[in-house]
Amino acid sequence: MKILIIEDDLETAAYLTKAFREAGLNVDHASDGDSGYFLATENTYDVMVVDRMLPKRDGLSIISSLRDQGNETPVLILSALGQVDDRVTGLRAGGDDYLTKPYAFSELLARVEILGRRKGTRDTETVYRVGDLELDRLSHEVRRGGQVINLQPREYSLLEYLMNNAGQVVTRTMLLENVWDYHFDPQTNVIDVHISRLRSKIEKGFEGSLLHTIRGAGYILKASEN
Amino acid sequence: MARIKAMLKTTAVRLSLLYLLLFVVSATALLFYISAQSERAIRGQTERAIEREVRAINNTYRRSGVNGLVRQIERRSRQPGSNLYIIASPNGEIFAGNVAEIQPGIFDQNGDIKVPFKYKRFGDFDAEYTALAHVMELPNGFKLLVGRDLAEPDRFNNLIERALMSALAIMGLGALAIWFFVGRSALKRIDRMSAASEKIMAGDLSQRLPVMGSGDEFDRMSTSLNTMLGRIEQLNEGLRQVSDNIAHDLKTPLTRLRNRAESTLASKATAKDYRAALEDMISESDQLIRIFSALLMISRVEAGSAAAKLSDLDLSAVALDAAELYEPVAEDADVKLITEIDKDITISGNRELIGQTLSNLMDNAIKYSSLEEKTRKDANIWVKLKAENDEIVLSVADNGPGIPKDKYDEVTKRFVRLDKSRNKPGTGLGLSLVDAVMRMHRGELELSATDDQQEDLPGLTVSLKFPVKT
Numbered sequence: 001m002k003i004l005i006i007e008d009d010l011e012t013a014a015y016l017t018k019a020f021r022e023a024g025l026n027v028d029h030a031s032d033g034d035s036g037y038f039l040a041t042e043n044t045y046d047v048m049v050v051d052r053m054l055p056k057r058d059g060l061s062i063i064s065s066l067r068d069q070g071n072e073t074p075v076l077i078l079s080a081l082g083q084v085d086d087r088v089t090g091l092r093a094g095g096d097d098y099l100t101k102p103y104a105f106s107e108l109l110a111r112v113e114i115l116g117r118r119k120g121t122r123d124t125e126t127v128y129r130v131g132d133l134e135l136d137r138l139s140h141e142v143r144r145g146g147q148v149i150n151l152q153p154r155e156y157s158l159l160e161y162l163m164n165n166a167g168q169v170v171t172r173t174m175l176l177e178n179v180w181d182y183h184f185d186p187q188t189n190v191i192d193v194h195i196s197r198l199r200s201k202i203e204k205g206f207e208g209s210l211l212h213t214i215r216g217a218g219y220i221l222k223a224s225e226n
Numbered sequence: 227m228a229r230i231k232a233m234l235k236t237t238a239v240r241l242s243l244l245y246l247l248l249f250v251v252s253a254t255a256l257l258f259y260i261s262a263q264s265e266r267a268i269r270g271q272t273e274r275a276i277e278r279e280v281r282a283i284n285n286t287y288r289r290s291g292v293n294g295l296v297r298q299i300e301r302r303s304r305q306p307g308s309n310l311y312i313i314a315s316p317n318g319e320i321f322a323g324n325v326a327e328i329q330p331g332i333f334d335q336n337g338d339i340k341v342p343f344k345y346k347r348f349g350d351f352d353a354e355y356t357a358l359a360h361v362m363e364l365p366n367g368f369k370l371l372v373g374r375d376l377a378e379p380d381r382f383n384n385l386i387e388r389a390l391m392s393a394l395a396i397m398g399l400g401a402l403a404i405w406f407f408v409g410r411s412a413l414k415r416i417d418r419m420s421a422a423s424e425k426i427m428a429g430d431l432s433q434r435l436p437v438m439g440s441g442d443e444f445d446r447m448s449t450s451l452n453t454m455l456g457r458i459e460q461l462n463e464g465l466r467q468v469s470d471n472i473a474h475d476l477k478t479p480l481t482r483l484r485n486r487a488e489s490t491l492a493s494k495a496t497a498k499d500y501r502a503a504l505e506d507m508i509s510e511s512d513q514l515i516r517i518f519s520a521l522l523m524i525s526r527v528e529a530g531s532a533a534a535k536l537s538d539l540d541l542s543a544v545a546l547d548a549a550e551l552y553e554p555v556a557e558d559a560d561v562k563l564i565t566e567i568d569k570d571i572t573i574s575g576n577r578e579l580i581g582q583t584l585s586n587l588m589d590n591a592i593k594y595s596s597l598e599e600k601t602r603k604d605a606n607i608w609v610k611l612k613a614e615n616d617e618i619v620l621s622v623a624d625n626g627p628g629i630p631k632d633k634y635d636e637v638t639k640r641f642v643r644l645d646k647s648r649n650k651p652g653t654g655l656g657l658s659l660v661d662a663v664m665r666m667h668r669g670e671l672e673l674s675a676t677d678d679q680q681e682d683l684p685g686l687t688v689s690l691k692f693p694v695k696t
Contacts (some may be wrong), residue, residue: 096519100519102515102518104508104512163425180551181545182551182578182581182582182585183578184523184578184581185519186551186582186585186586186589188459190551190552190554190555190585193554193555193558194551194554197554215505215589216505216508
């Protein structure tokens with residue numbers, strides 16, 4: 001995956017570049033708005049990570065210009081401002097995701113990877129399958145090994161999101177944003193509790209675990225290798 | 227001198243100067259008008275007196291001819307008074323009368339002489355007098371002048387003018403004096419106000435502007451500025467307290483963070499130890515970040531910048547969502563979550579902030595009703611939403627140990643944690659945020675005991691009172 005980071009703080013940029021490379025991503029970096037816009041129009045990227053406040057040209061204007069030209073590369077906006085309406089203006093300008101500083105790198109990586117895979121989105125599929133787990137998006141039915149599993153509506157949405165991003169790390173914040181539509185940090189382990197409930201429903205009495213916890217990052221839904 | 231200069235700059239003084247100018251102009255016009263009027267009236271009177279004399283003399287002349295006329299003139303001339311009588315020869319030489327010398331050319335005219343002329347009296351050659359007169363030609367070519375001295379009317383005129391002038395002068399001086407005192411007292415009050423402001427600017431926020439109690443403009447201004455100062459002082463006090471607290475609350479985790487790093491470096495640690503230390507440090511930093519975000523959030527909410535984001539909000543749905551989010555958490559903590567949420571209650575609000583508020587409250591409720599008494603079986607929390615007459619009450623209650631009533635005010639302050647050891651997780655900012663969110667929604671935050679009868683576990687009910695949407 002090839003990504004472009006437009007970030008004016010050189011130390012942050014160096015850290016991000018190094019960390020993304022270690023995660024196996026191909027990284028370009030621009031340190032101001034103009035050169036960032038230039039790179040974005042010259043090359044093709046899978047994801048762009050754009051700081052909102054940049055010298056020469058601000059992040060939102062870069063995104064709107066790219067969108068006006070029909071460039072649909074997924075963009076994650078990084079911002080030091082974390083207000084609700086900041087998020088809204090950011091997303092309205094054409095951003096696909098929004099992350100407020102300070103953030104954990106694992107959070108950023110998980111989001112970038114999901115944005116990068118979104119190209120081959122599973123949104124059009126009517127049935128999600130992970131191993132022997134099936135989720136029918138039309139009948140809202142969940143089966144494992146042919147056996148129906150009864151889920152609460154919220155558990156269903158949680159599983160749907162996890163299956164849509166199967167094989168990807170999803171963070172607690174991402175779940176809270178996408179399943180509950182909350183953008184704050186609830187301080188306790190609310191998500192963990194919901195996950196463990198879901199986990200016991202889809203794993204108890206079945207062979208092989210599907211929903212794995214990644215320490216310090218989040219969760220991943222994938223079929224066991226064996 | 228500088229004071230006078232400053233005084234000249236005041237609005238009061240400028241206004242009074244303008245009024246003074248207007249007053250002088252109109253008073254002068256009035257002065258001219260009145261003296262012109264009185265002069266005209268007196269002239270008229272003089273002319274009528276002359277006319278009467280002329281008529282009387284004419285009668286005498288018609289009855290007894292020139293001789294009779296001369297006799298009468300001589301008789302009249304001897305009488306004291308301000309009448310002038312002259313009989314002059316056709317070439318202008320004075321023949322009889324009570325005038326010693328007259329401005330030349332007078333006898334060239336006939337009829338009324340409307341322009342005052344000069345003359346001299348017998349026995350008083352140094353003084354010049356002025357008079358009005360009527361001249362007529364007698365059949366024998368002689369001329370008869372009957373006139374009236376103007377000294378008397380002139381004196382009267384002068385008197386009026388002088389009276390008017392002095393009245394004006396007194397009024398002008400009075401205006402100047404009033405202006406001076408009014409201007410000076412206004413200036414003094416402003417001086418006092420700026421002295422107070424200077425002290426305030428120097429950092430003494432307890433200073434207040436003087437209020438005289440007269441209820442005038444200055445007082446009203448001072449009062450509202452004082453109210454503003456009070457608010458600023460309060461905010462400043464809050465800020466100072468917060469920065470003290472920040473210093474304290476951030477120092478502890480930062481020190482822990484540093485110590486952890488240092489001790490790991492100093493020890494002969496294995497890769498596994500390093501990993502554990504780094505993970506600890508990450509969670510320690512996460513806690514720091516959490517404190518920062520909470521602080522930032524509170525200040526944003528307090529600054530009211532999110533106020534524009536209030537919109538119609540289904541509070542019932544928000545409450546249900548929050549309860550649903552926390553239900554498994556409560557269950558894991560062996561706390562029973564009971565919801566009594568009325569349907570379809572809408573307010574003007576912000577979902578995100580109220581959601582976070584509820585999340586904070588439920589978090590607290592679960593934390594305090596479960597941690598305190600591990601063994602108890604009947605720990606409950608209630609989430610209730612009701613529309614009462616004129617307000618909407620959303621409450622989160624627990625039957626935990628509660629907090630002492632006299633601490634209710636204190637706990638909404640930033641970083642205040644009644645648990646001094648601070649060994650329970652949390653930032654100490656939860657209720658402060660709730661308080662700020664409620665103020666933004668023009669609502670109220672109210673704390674009470676859930677059940678006063680229970681001495682050990684009175685519980686805590688946090689009620690959020692929202693105004694009914696209009």
